[in-house]
Amino acid sequence: xxxxxxxxxxxxxxxxxxxxxxxxxxxxxxxxxxxxxxxxxxxxxxxxxxxxxxxxxxxxxxxxxxxxxxxxxxxxxxxxxxxxxxxxxxxxxxxxxxxxxxxxxxxxxxxxxxxxxxxxxxxxxxxxxxxxxxxxxxxxxxxxxxxxxxxxxxxxxxxxxxxxxxxxxxxxxxxxxxxxxxxxxxxxxxxxxxxxxxxxxxxxxxxxxxxxxxxxxxxxxxxxxxxxxxxxxxxxxxxxxxxxxxxxxxxxxxxxxxxxxxxxxxx
Amino acid sequence: xxxxxxxxxxxxxxxxxxxxxxxxxxxxxxxxxxxxxxxxxxxxxxxxxxxxxxxxxxxxxxxxxxxxxxxxxxxxxxxxxxxxxxxxxxxxxxxxxxxxxxxxxxxxxxxxxxxxxxxxxxxxxxxxxxxxxxxxxxxxxxxxxxxxxxxxxxxxxxxxxxxxxxxxxxxxxxxxxxxxxxxxxxxxxxxxxxxxxxxxxxxxxxxxxxxxxxxxxxxxxxxxxxxxxxxxxxxxxxxxxxxxxxxxxxxxxxxxxxxxxxxxxxxxxxxxxxxxxxxxxxxxxxxxxxxxxxxxxxxxxxxxxxxxxxxxxxxxxxxxxxxxxxxxxxxxxxxxxxxxxxxxxxxxxxxxxxxxxxxxxxxxxxxxxxxxxxxxxxxxxxxxxxxxxxxxxxxxxxxxxxxxxx
Numbered sequence: 001x002x003x004x005x006x007x008x009x010x011x012x013x014x015x016x017x018x019x020x021x022x023x024x025x026x027x028x029x030x031x032x033x034x035x036x037x038x039x040x041x042x043x044x045x046x047x048x049x050x051x052x053x054x055x056x057x058x059x060x061x062x063x064x065x066x067x068x069x070x071x072x073x074x075x076x077x078x079x080x081x082x083x084x085x086x087x088x089x090x091x092x093x094x095x096x097x098x099x100x101x102x103x104x105x106x107x108x109x110x111x112x113x114x115x116x117x118x119x120x121x122x123x124x125x126x127x128x129x130x131x132x133x134x135x136x137x138x139x140x141x142x143x144x145x146x147x148x149x150x151x152x153x154x155x156x157x158x159x160x161x162x163x164x165x166x167x168x169x170x171x172x173x174x175x176x177x178x179x180x181x182x183x184x185x186x187x188x189x190x191x192x193x194x195x196x197x198x199x200x201x202x203x204x205x206x207x208x209x210x211x212x213x214x215x216x217x218x219x220x221x222x223x224x225x226x227x228x229x230x231x232x233x234x235x236x237x238x239x240x241x242x243x244x245x246x247x248x249x250x251x252x253x254x255x256x257x258x259x260x261x262x263x264x265x266x267x
Numbered sequence: 268x269x270x271x272x273x274x275x276x277x278x279x280x281x282x283x284x285x286x287x288x289x290x291x292x293x294x295x296x297x298x299x300x301x302x303x304x305x306x307x308x309x310x311x312x313x314x315x316x317x318x319x320x321x322x323x324x325x326x327x328x329x330x331x332x333x334x335x336x337x338x339x340x341x342x343x344x345x346x347x348x349x350x351x352x353x354x355x356x357x358x359x360x361x362x363x364x365x366x367x368x369x370x371x372x373x374x375x376x377x378x379x380x381x382x383x384x385x386x387x388x389x390x391x392x393x394x395x396x397x398x399x400x401x402x403x404x405x406x407x408x409x410x411x412x413x414x415x416x417x418x419x420x421x422x423x424x425x426x427x428x429x430x431x432x433x434x435x436x437x438x439x440x441x442x443x444x445x446x447x448x449x450x451x452x453x454x455x456x457x458x459x460x461x462x463x464x465x466x467x468x469x470x471x472x473x474x475x476x477x478x479x480x481x482x483x484x485x486x487x488x489x490x491x492x493x494x495x496x497x498x499x500x501x502x503x504x505x506x507x508x509x510x511x512x513x514x515x516x517x518x519x520x521x522x523x524x525x526x527x528x529x530x531x532x533x534x535x536x537x538x539x540x541x542x543x544x545x546x547x548x549x550x551x552x553x554x555x556x557x558x559x560x561x562x563x564x565x566x567x568x569x570x571x572x573x574x575x576x577x578x579x580x581x582x583x584x585x586x587x588x589x590x591x592x593x594x595x596x597x598x599x600x601x602x603x604x605x606x607x608x609x610x611x612x613x614x615x616x617x618x619x620x621x622x623x624x625x626x627x628x629x630x631x632x633x634x635x636x637x638x639x640x641x642x643x644x645x646x647x648x649x650x651x652x653x654x655x656x657x658x659x660x661x662x663x664x665x666x667x668x669x670x671x672x673x
Binding site: 054055056057058059061062065069072075077078079102103104105106107108109129130131132134135152153154155156157158159162166177180181182 | 284292293294295296297298299300301302440441446447450453454457458459460461554555556557558559560562565567569570571572573574
């Protein structure tokens with residue numbers, strides 16, 4: 001069983017929900033990232049989504065676009081991100097890491113080489129925003145052969161036939177995008193999300209994570225009552241943006257946000 | 268050209284998933300998948316609907332002013348010495364470029380699907396103007412995304428769009444050019460997908476855009492083919508068109524794909540020269556990758572980041588290209604070359620002075636290569652150049668190069 005599935009099983013047994021923070025690797029500098037990841041785990045993160053910087057993040061709002069730009073100023077490449085994961089794994093062999101990003105860096109490296117290097121570094125899953133299952137036959141085969149979970153998005157606009165199709169292709173967890181829009185946009189409506197998740201569960205037993213629009217401990221708690229996992233990104237990246245001149249403070253202050261969410265979700 | 272390719276099959280592409288060989292496809296985030304599927308279904312139905320076709324053809328005739336002339340540039344041909352150069356005068360269309368053929372078609376799709384708002388990305392501003400024009404006529408709300416750098420170098424078109432009632436949004440992210448405008452338009456669409464139609468300006472992007480933009484632009488090649496038969500009694504020996512995203516080129520090329528003896532040359536922006544790395548020529552100097560919803564030749568670095576492009580013409584200043592061109596390149600059916608900024612400017616001046624026709628700087632790239640090619644050909648051979656737009660919008664750029672302040 002993959003580290004991601006093990007993590008969800010354990011949480012389920014404890015009656016808790018997964019808290020899944022997203023940060024962009026190399027933002028605001030590569031030296032910050034690994035320490036930040038350990039800090040997030042200590043504060044209560046169960047799984048980490050680590051963003052691979054891309055020059056043209058079409059599905060992201062301004063907050064994560066700027067994070068990509070900061071990371072790219074330091075020339076943070078896909079292979080550098082894998083080095084960070086390997087470094088993180090030296091101390092943490094339990095917490096799953098999911099790489100989140102866009103297809104072109106993986107395409108240029110080559111699917112096979114990417115899978116080899118990612119597995120070696122200790123990556124557990126990959127979420128490629130602009131790779132829908134229709135285009136991913138070869139990608140899925142290679143990732144599966146390497147024991148890397150392929151995580152897919154489901155949107156409010158996704159029709160039933162596609163929900164079924166996506167569930168057949170996804171593994172680890174499914175990422176429900178709670179609002180139409182880019183990352184960091186409007187707040188979500190918990191009742192709408194609850195209805196949609198109940199509907200998706202007709203098609204699958206894979207855990208359902210919810211992201212987009214979770215801004216604070218209260219919205220994290222509310223979503224955790226209906227989802228298997230709560231994914232938080234822009235609010236953390238915003239905090240990093242505030243602290244670009246004070247790297248020492250990034251891990252403690254960003255982790256503090258996660259800690260508040262953890263407490264709210266577990267209470 | 269390789270002899271083993273099935274030209275009939277090539278002309279039938281894309282397949283049902285929008286693939287041209289390994290290129291094309293639909294690489295977008297999940298939120299847009301339903302909208303693209305709906306667009307595909309709507310398009311396939313309407314494109315075969317006589318009522319839609321009739322309205323499209325009527326607009327092309329009476330609003331755009333088609334057919335556009337095929338003009339024998341005999342003075343230029345004499346001067347160059349060699350093949351006879353004919354110009355397909357898309358510059359004479361309403362709004363001054365080929366872009367209107369496509370926006371008329373897509374605005375009709377917006378109208379038939381009941382979307383009250385359209386958005387577009389634009390580089391040189393020609394597609395933005397063409398979109399603002401059809402939006403004004405159909406009473407649609409219109410917002411146009413344009414890179415902040417392009418807003419400056421194409422200020423005339425920015426003002427034209429505003430006069431037409433569109434809102435122009437200057438995009439400050441990334442390299443502040445066409446690719447960033449397209450990112451921003453995609454972000455808008457993903458947020459407002461219920462009431463918004465995204466009018467993409469070139470034959471690129473996720474399926475079905477490369478197909479439908481091509482189909483709307485193919486009127487160029489169909490007319491040119493018939494005009495050649497009427498004027499010279501046979502098909503031309505070569506076609507030449509500039510390639511940024513490649514919509515004017517595919518519009519000219521596609522109706523000739525099965526005519527194996529007609530050579531096709533796509534001319535990319537060579538910028539300061541391919542060897543300098545400062546250009547916008549993904550087919551000449553790039554490699555396949557994924558951007559803006561399709562797999563195609565791209566300019567990206569060895570880590571997969573998209574790299575900045577340079578061209579004197581805003582309309583060619585784009586790191587990708589339509590997927591059908593990628594496949595025409597790989598199959599050898601079309602050949603892709605480049606013209607530098609300087610060569611394009613020389614051609615701009617030559618055509619202006621010798622024929623009294625002021626081409627867009629984009630189209631000047633095609634003229635530049637055609638002049639080179641003509642020299643190597645016989646006097647009884649024929650080249651058709653797609654003069655995709657007129658140069659009025661570029662007067663400021665030309666004056667600036669001449670050191671004159673207007």
